[in-house]
Amino acid sequence: xxxxxxxxxxxxxxxxxxxxxxxxxxxxxxxxxxxxxxxxxxxxxxxxxxxxxxxxxxxxxxxxxxxxxxxxxxxxxxxxxxxxxxxxxxxxxxxxxxxxxxxxxxxxxxxxxxxxxxxxxxxxxxxxxxxxxxxxxxxxxxxxxxxxxxxxxxxxxxxxxxxxxxxxxxxxxxxxxxxxxxxxxxxxxxxxxxxxxxxxxxxxxxxxxxxxxxxxxxxxxxxxxxxxxxxxxxxxxxxxxxxxxxxxxxxxxxxxxxxxxxxxxxxxxxxxxxxxxxxxxxxxxxxxxxxxxxxxxxxxxxxxxxxxxxxxxxxxxxxxxxxxxxxxxxxxxxxxxxxxxxxxxxxxxxxxxxxxxxxxxxxxxxxxxxxxxxxxxxxxxxxxxxxxxxxxxxxxxxxxxxxxxxxx
Ligand SMILES: *Cc1c(COP(=O)(O)O)cnc(C)c1O
Numbered sequence: 004x005x006x007x008x009x010x011x012x013x014x015x016x017x018x019x020x021x022x023x024x025x026x027x028x029x030x031x032x033x034x035x036x037x038x039x040x041x042x043x044x045x046x047x048x049x050x051x052x053x054x055x056x057x058x059x060x061x062x063x064x065x066x067x068x069x070x071x072x073x074x075x076x077x078x079x080x081x082x083x084x085x086x087x088x089x090x091x092x093x094x095x096x097x098x099x100x101x102x103x104x105x106x107x108x109x110x111x112x113x114x115x116x117x118x119x120x121x122x123x124x125x126x127x128x129x130x131x132x133x134x135x136x137x138x139x140x141x142x143x144x145x146x147x148x149x150x151x152x153x154x155x156x157x158x159x160x161x162x163x164x165x166x167x168x169x170x171x172x173x174x175x176x177x178x179x180x181x182x183x184x185x186x187x188x189x190x191x192x193x194x195x196x197x198x199x200x201x202x203x204x205x206x207x208x209x210x211x212x213x214x215x216x217x218x219x220x221x222x223x224x225x226x227x228x229x230x231x232x233x234x235x236x237x238x239x240x241x242x243x244x245x246x247x248x249x250x251x252x253x254x255x256x257x258x259x260x261x262x263x264x265x266x267x268x269x270x271x272x273x274x275x276x277x278x279x280x281x282x283x284x285x286x287x288x289x290x291x292x293x294x295x296x297x298x299x300x301x302x303x304x305x306x307x308x309x310x311x312x313x314x315x316x317x318x319x320x321x322x323x324x325x326x327x328x329x330x331x332x333x334x335x336x337x338x339x340x341x342x343x344x345x346x347x348x349x350x351x352x353x354x355x356x357x358x359x360x361x362x363x364x365x366x367x368x369x370x371x372x373x374x375x376x377x378x379x380x381x382x383x384x385x386x387x388x389x390x391x392x393x394x395x396x397x398x399x400x401x402x403x404x405x406x407x408x409x410x411x
Pocket of ligand 1: 099125129196219232
């Protein structure tokens with residue numbers, strides 16, 4: 004396995020990108036699907052935004068340093084990574100808030116009686132947002148089915164299909180093209196959450212003819228803790244959307260300070276308030292690493308990494324109480340691999356103490372994210388080896404590894 008890992012690293016066309024990240028020595032970082040690593044050049048860019056732009060230029064920086072354009076500029080850069088046309092993606096707010104905006108937009112395009120279909124593998128916040136809108140609109144019914152039952156639910160009747168492409172727990176990947184086409188045949192609108200896709204997979208929003216999408220800035224896009232998120236609204240819907248969460252940055256002329264809301268042209272109408280400039284500067288800088296990258300190559304490396312991890316774990320998995328929770332078929336999963344274990348929490352704490360950082364998702368999932376830009380095949384082998392040792396020696400069974408922290 005060691006020779007194979009070395010050969011895979013040697014043949015990796017993205018291997019050189021790792022040096023652009025500030026990864027601590029002795030750590031194998033397998034949680035880039037939850038918080039992307041820090042690109043080395045980002046601290047200087049943020050420091051300059053604080054010291055020079057804020058400190059010296061003060062409020063003139065909004066124009067002088069282009070702060071006011073950040074949601075658009077950064078949105079156009081993300082659009083290029085997810086197969087979206089120019090003018091369709093904006094960066095702002097959190098994923099949850101953006102989902103509220105696009106779901107309420109979709110509901111308004113569908114009239115009074117609307118059935119929304121989602122699945123139980125969706126991230127809780129997505130379902131909470133949908134439940135909230137269901138409560139606010141008497142004509143809206145939310146139907147949550149098992150991930151395997153989505154296609155059937157679509158056939159039974161749907162007006163808005165709201166799904167996350169990659170399941171945060173299992174890594175199971177929906178077939179975006181097939182499900183979007185199927186929902187469109189029934190006249191439905193389709194919203195995709197790309198939280199675990201953007202920056203890791205070759206998404207093609209225009210190719211699948213998605214209607215709306217949202218996604219995270221702090222996961223595979225490496226925008227930093229709490230980085231703003233993005234939304235996508237297909238050009239064909241932009242003029243028809245009258246935002247429910249209307250705010251001055253979505254107004255046609257924010258600095259005209261008109262009393263009545265007039266939506267901005269195009270995708271900008273779903274913006275709400277003042278952008279978080281420092282976080283946006285960090286995200287904008289982090290995106291430099293994606294300049295000129297072929298997302299097909301990024302996805303291919305993610306598949307190779309996850310395949311290799313499964314191959315490394317397979318020989319001892321059953322004997323040591325592990326069960327693969329992710330699909331074996333790499334085309335059916337995203338860039339993380341989940342393993343079930345009865346003692347997932349203390350096992351992950353022991354892994355972290357040993358320098359292998361993944362995370363745990365209740366009740367029993369050990370989750371390992373393989374960010375294609377900075378994880379190598381030797382890292383994968385080393386992580387699998389550490390996991391085997393911890394399980395064989397039962398070194399996870401210590402009081403300090405059982406004590407629950409807030410963030411798992
Ligand atoms: C991570 C994640 C979110 C996070 O939403 P925030 O509002 O940014 O906290 C939402 N949806 C999915 C599917 C996620 O994986």
